Amino acid sequence: MVDKKKIDTYVILLSAPLLLTIYRYHGEASHFGSYFKGLQASGLFEFYKYLFQFSSFFFLMFIFPVLFIKLRLKRSLVDFGLGPGDINFGFKIIITMIPFLVVPLIFLASKMPDVRSEYPLLKLLHRRHDLIIWYEAAYAIFYYLAWEFYFRGFLLFSLKEEFGAANAVMIQTISSCLVHIGKPEGEIIGSIFVGILFGFLVLRARSIWYVVGIHASIGILTDIFIIFD
Numbered sequence: 001m002v003d004k005k006k007i008d009t010y011v012i013l014l015s016a017p018l019l020l021t022i023y024r025y026h027g028e029a030s031h032f033g034s035y036f037k038g039l040q041a042s043g044l045f046e047f048y049k050y051l052f053q054f055s056s057f058f059f060l061m062f063i064f065p066v067l068f069i070k071l072r073l074k075r076s077l078v079d080f081g082l083g084p085g086d087i088n089f090g091f092k093i094i095i096t097m098i099p100f101l102v103v104p105l106i107f108l109a110s111k112m113p114d115v116r117s118e119y120p121l122l123k124l125l126h127r128r129h130d131l132i133i134w135y136e137a138a139y140a141i142f143y144y145l146a147w148e149f150y151f152r153g154f155l156l157f158s159l160k161e162e163f164g165a166a167n168a169v170m171i172q173t174i175s176s177c178l179v180h181i182g183k184p185e186g187e188i189i190g191s192i193f194v195g196i197l198f199g200f201l202v203l204r205a206r207s208i209w210y211v212v213g214i215h216a217s218i219g220i221l222t223d224i225f226i227i228f229d
Helices: 004-027 029-035 045-073 087-109 113-118 129-163 165-178 185-205 209-227
Strands: none
Touching: 004 029, 004 045, 004 129, 004 165, 029 045, 045 129, 087 185, 087 209, 113 185, 113 209, 129 165, 129 185, 129 209, 165 185, 185 209
């Protein structure tokens, strides 16, 4: 008889290459024009492209895991990091890491030519500052929340039960690092260390919300420092 828990583990493991492949070949901004050709003449076409990309990522990496957890595993989302967790510890890492680590490191990174050529993804923001708040809000809510929930919530907490905490942290780090292929070299290398650090922080805090804030601050500050340099 096939062990139901083993099947669930296989599905969770295979969800990473499957969902990320779908995202790469159907959900990224470069595919938007083929789906919505009527919007190509719009002055906001580039903006819509990235809203599409972030929304696609959210659907694949947040909605699918939520449905799997509720319909297949029949468990609470709190078990996968969507609860408040250890609030005292969470706020300590927020107020320590963002001003004293994230801000200075990202300020320095924003001066690097390869980073400046990559970000912001939406180059229109250099001219249309009125779009910044809408773009960055979508970036944080649809992209970074989905990212942390999938890698540091869904993958990490489910695989921890099967493989142990350290192994689960390494598995989700490998998966999240591979998504960075094509990004600046320093970002790819950094994603390895960040993946391990965030994995253990989430396990300690028992919540993804605090690393969502830290990760989103990295992306948003990169854009802001480059746009207003």
